[in-house]
Amino acid sequence: MKKNVIQFLQGCAGIAGILLLWTIASKTGIFGRIDQKSAQLLLPMPNVVAGELSEMLKSGYLLSNIWVSMQRVLIGFGIAVAVGLPLGILMGMSTTLRNCLYPVIRFFSPIPGVAWVPLAILWFGLGNNAAIFIIVMGSLSPIIVNSLQGVLNVNQQLYDVMHMMEASHWQVIVHCIVPSIIPYIVSGFKLGLGFAWRVVIAAEMVGVPKGLGYVLSVGRSTANTSVTLITIISLGVIMMLMEEVLFRFLEKRTSKWKTWE
C-alpha cells in the first residue's frame, strides 16, 4: 500500500519533470535555437495547450476523431484475431500447414503495415476499408506467430495425459491447447494492437480521412502545434489505458500458468 503510494508519487514527479522541461524549452525558444516569438508558435506553453485541449474536448472534435480511429482499430484488429488465432493454432497442430504457411508469414511479417498504404488506397479508395485493410495486414502476423509459438510450447506430456484419457481432438484444443497458450495470445494481442494503432495513425496521416492521424496532419498543415501535441498526448493516454485496463488484467490472471514448468 505504502509502496504503491510512493511509486505513484515518483511517477507524478517524472511527469512534472517533463512539464518543467517543456515549459523551459518553450520559454527559451527551444534552448535558444529559435527566437521567442516563433517559440510561442512552434512549442506553445503547456497551459496554452491545455486550454486548446479543453476547447477540443468541448467541441467534441477530439473525441469524435478518436472514436473514428478506435472503430477502425477494433474492426481491423477483430478481423486479424478472427483469422490469425485459429490459423496460428492450426499451424501449431499441423506440421504440413506450418511448413506451407510459415515461409509466407516470415516474408510478410517484417514489412511495416504502413507499406500497404498506397496499395490499400488504390484498392479500397480513401476510406474506412483502406484503413481496416492496413490494420489487418499490420497486426495479423504477431497474432499468428504468437499463437503458433504458444501451441508449439504446450507441454508435450499434457498431450500424453489427454490421450490417455481418450480425449477427442476438440477436447484437446479446448482443455489443453487454448488454456496453455493464453499467455502467448495475450502478448500477441498486445503487439498486434500496438501495430494496429501505429498503422492507423500513419494511414490517416497520408490520406485516409478523419481519425487521430488526420487531426495530426491537419495540425501540421495549419501550423497548429497545439493540436499536434494534443494528438500525441491522446495517443499516449489511449495506449496506456489499454495496457492498464485490458492486458494488466489478463496477465495477472494468467502469469502463474507459466511458472509451472
Added chain:
Amino acid sequence: MAIIIKNITKSFTKNDNSGQLAILNDISLEISNQEFISFVGPSGCGKSTLLRIIAGLLTPESGSVEVDGVPVKKPESDRMMVFQDYVLFPWQTVEKNIAMGLKMAGKDREYIDRKVKWAIEMIGLQGFEKSYPHQLSGGMKQRVAIARALVMNPKILLMDEPFGALDSYTKMKLQSELVQLCAKKEFTTCLVTHDSEEAVFLSDRIVVFTGSPARIQEIISVDLPRPRDRVSKEFIAVRDHILSLTTSGMTDHI
C-alpha cells in the same frame, strides 16, 4: 489384467540424424493379473520408453504388447500412467484436475463428484480441493496425479518414477499408501524406479535391465510378506542383490 510383452524392439533417430539408436532390443515379458512389477536399470536404458509403449503412447518397431490377449494400439483409459513430473493442468484446481478424465469420458456430474470426493479423501488432501498445482508441494502434486489416474478405475497402473523427486519421508509414506491400494487387488502395476529399496518394498517381481540397447538382465521374485520390513535381513539381502546388479561395471570405470 495380464500384460504380455512380445519381442519389443524400439529405436530412435539420433540427434545428429546420423542413424538409428537402438533403445529396446527384443524385450519379452509376461506380467500376470494384479501383479506389481518394477523396472530398474541404468538411466537412459529405455525404461520410460517401455512404459510408454505399454501405455500405447508409443508404437514399437516390431513386437507387440497384449493386454488380456488384445493388442495395444493406442492409449486407453483403463491403462493410466503417472508421470515423474506430475504433469498436472496448471490452470485447474486440484478437484478439476482429478475430475478431468471423468469429464472427458462424459460421466455425469453426480458420479464425478462422488469419485473426486473419494479420491481426495484417499490421498488426504481435504481442504485443498480448490488449490492450484502451484500452491502444492511436490508430494501433494504427486498425490493428485495418482488420484487422477485412480478415479478412472484403471486395470493397469503405469508409474514412471513417481516418487523420484520426493524427500525420503514423503516417499516412504506414499509407498506405504500404494501398498494398501494395491492390496485391494484392483489393478496390475508397472513401476519404473531408480530406488532399489522402493522396488523391493513394493514389488512382486523386479526386472533389472542392462543399458543400450536395453535387455533383461535378471528377473527377481520378492516373496516377502507385506507390509515389508525395510530393515529385515531378507529385505536387505534382496535390495543389495539389485544394487550389485545395477552398479556392476560402474566400479570398473572409476
